[in-house]
Amino acid sequence: MNVWDQYAPELVTDLYEFTMAESYLKENMSGEATFSLFIRAYPHHRAYFVSAGLEHLLELIRDFRFSEASVDYLASTGKFSRDFTDYLKKVRFTGTVRAIPEGRIFFTQEPILEVTAPIIEGQLLETLVINVIQLETLLASKAARCVHAARGRALVDFSLRRTHGVDAGLKAARASYLAGFVGSSNVLAGKIYGVPVFGTMAHSYVTSFKNEMDSFLAFARTYPDDTVLLIDTYDTLRGAEKALEVARRMSAEGKPLVGVRLDSGDLVDLSRKVRKIFLDGGFPDVKIIVSGSLDEYSLEKLLEEGAEIDLFAVGTRMGVSSDAPYFDIAYKLVEYEGRPILKLSSGKKTWVGKKQVYRFYDEDGKMKEDLLCLLEEAVPGGEPLLETVIKDGELQRSPESLERIRERFAGEWEKLPHIYRSTYPVETYPVKISADLSELERQTSEARRREEIEKEW
């Protein structure tokens, strides 16, 4: 049984979305609701987020419907009425989605997207919306940090083997490419997303030959135009000497040795010695590629300590965002039938109402501050971040290509001031709250407090 044969995005959902929906239907609650998706707080060492995942989500919302098999399964649980399962057979998304496009930079509290629709439709999407947007945003944000730490050197995604499943592996390849990686080892991502694919040999290849030199020569025979040799299987410096000999032999046949890869040991010391071997040997163009437990922290450290590296193969720690494997992200009801909505649960603030984010730039074109306000407010001079991407259930534009999103991110990055780009940021970007929003929040909060806590019932 192949799991993906049974994949049904309409069931990528917590059960309570359905039990609530059944109750909304029974209570004839079909009013218009607005849900807002946002990240509450920065994880350690984060000062910005990179929007990603929207294109996938839009496709899922556009095609949202319940197959007969899905409805049959729900009916089989015995938890739902016939009225409700009949309703599910016909339900489509008929609402509006406003969202920050992929590749843009955003900050805490800012809605990544807002869904306005009959309450059941908005509710049924909750789990799917969070699952899709959080992962891709998480990975794009982590990858952007690695690109920054690499100081202009190229990066390739090597994470597939240790990502959390196949879905995450594909998204790591796409998100890291979006953020500026040059490609991925992930072949399926190459096929599906057109991400350039990279890769040469593993230790198993080297060790399967009777000796290291034989393995190097065999690989050069197979890939005379694209030879990268893994030189740390037995001893990195001896490996480099052998690779230099391969470079000489290849050169005699008019072929270049493209590079060598180091995957273990003291990478600062070894990379410098390997560079010297190739410089002294007359092959200054042989690239030094490094892999093994890399992330933005180790990249920064390696380069600060003078490592000689031309390309980083970044794997597991980027692909699982190991230092921050999740965001405190929430999809909250903020308005129902025109009424502003919030909860008072301690430590979990939500901004009420339909909202917009306006961005302001300084005279150098750098991001200066954002203003979070109510959708209906007019904010002269600000650039609105959320765009209407679905209206009355219809997509408002054609899908964006990954290349276009990648270019958008590159442009955004130029506008992000250095202090927020840092691997160890100490300041947070100013997100101001409009006076109208603050006031509505205050009034709503007080009214709720009076009604639910102070009042006798």
Added chain:
Amino acid sequence: MNVWDQYAPELVTDLYEFTMAESYLKENMSGEATFSLFIRAYPHHRAYFVSAGLEHLLELIRDFRFSEASVDYLASTGKFSRDFTDYLKKVRFTGTVRAIPEGRIFFTQEPILEVTAPIIEGQLLETLVINVIQLETLLASKAARCVHAARGRALVDFSLRRTHGVDAGLKAARASYLAGFVGSSNVLAGKIYGVPVFGTMAHSYVTSFKNEMDSFLAFARTYPDDTVLLIDTYDTLRGAEKALEVARRMSAEGKPLVGVRLDSGDLVDLSRKVRKIFLDGGFPDVKIIVSGSLDEYSLEKLLEEGAEIDLFAVGTRMGVSSDAPYFDIAYKLVEYEGRPILKLSSGKKTWVGKKQVYRFYDEDGKMKEDLLCLLEEAVPGGEPLLETVIKDGELQRSPESLERIRERFAGEWEKLPHIYRSTYPVETYPVKISADLSELERQTSEARRREEIEKEW
């Protein structure tokens, strides 16, 4: 474009598996190779692993073949010969897989599985094997720790919204059920794996009504036999008082209030006060359910401090294994054409040869120690952990049900001594190395050192 329409497990692979395979083919290297999958080291606070993912992997290996579209894509990269793409069209897995069954407990250095096959076949599976086994083993191991910390209280998986994609969400539901959770909020996991599904209401439900009491009464109308009320939206204790009133009204109609859920605040203090409200009110059977940023550490702390909790809804931190989001897991070539294989890369030890693990128990039936040895060694009195699950490409048994695997884990758990079960273990389980394996490792290592490092070439 739905990604899963283009899913092709044969391409869930790092590109270098294909470039190596092309070279093996060109060099006529079709000898028998053995690859071994193992975890090198324990992450922080881990002292055991729970085997999971094998059933999925066996299905993938059994069905392993290249679709025309996949071969066309590989050809389109321009990196492969016609001979090689023709080879791929026909390739099937013809080898042997020996593995530790799902639900068993194992330790570092021990092979979770070994693949013996013509080298190309074993090589092409590398990325898929690691991706499938690491994730499910990671999640089952994390979930087992949560079950232990819950001290007999029930646990439900609530992680889907923040798992790394859909694939990971399904596997979190399955792995946590395997490890003893009672079910999941994940509806698709209910449909595909038969995991019991749970869920009632979110804050959005409560806030969509004009007041909290209305929302409670509406839910009780919809689900008179299965009412769990979320009581922390505005104020937990006021919420509990309202829920008590709902319990009274339901009771008058012969219906029980099943439970209340707390999702924020000081859970120790609040859960005790909520319990008192229901005890004083004459409803001692109302269950107290708690959710929100839970993991084994917070569970243990809550119970030690006297929280009154009957069921834990454990989400994100379990579903992404947040304190250890990956294992140092490797799939290494250990034998080729009868020759023991290892690499010498610093800090990355691999045990050579085809291996078996034997387990020994003490007089109380508790695990005492394991012995890692060569497959051909006879070890009287030991229980072998790896079983032959695929031979000559054929599955050797029918698929195991999740229920059976869950029972196996429950049995294993009883045999694991308390010191290793701890949330903060201080000792590691003894895995001894046989004299023959040690000696072969030593000889191989020395021979490699002489050949690759000391010898002039």
